[in-house]
Amino acid sequence: MKKYLLLTMGLALSACATSPDKIKAEYVPDTAYASLSCQQLGESELKQADTVSQLYNSQRRAHKTDTWTVLAVGVPLSGMLDEDKKEQFAREKGKLDAIHRVQAAKSCPGTNNS
Known part of the structure; x- marks a missing residue:
């Protein structure tokens, strides 16, 4: 019985929303921003950083909610409530990475290569 309970809890926890710190950026080609x-890259960077920040916070909440609901009732809720933003967060992080690569390639002011 204990093995079954531990297995069930393990499976439920594995279905939880991923911590945003563990989500890798999806590759986005630099050509989208080349x-x-x-100046336009700087403006895009600000907007994109805001989007990434909002998604980070949303994903963090989903992860915390799932952790607590699994412990309380044995079921992660974020997937059912469409709160898990893993794919969207990874894609938006990738866009921000692409902007940073293009800024560095163009030696834009404020980048590490300027």
Whole structure:
């Protein structure tokens, strides 16, 4: 009986929303941003960083909620409530990475290569 309970809890926890710190960025080609000027890249970076921050916080809440609901009732809720934003977060992180790569390649002010 204990083995069954531990197995069930383990499976439920594995179905939880992933911690945002463990989600890797999805690759986004630099070509999506290559035609932008440094000023446009800077504006895009600010907007994209805000989007990533919002998704990070949303994913963190989903992860915490799942952890607690699994412990309380044995079921992760984020998937059922469409709160798990793992794929969207990974894609948006990838866009921000692409912006940073293009900024560095163009030696835009404020980048590590300037």
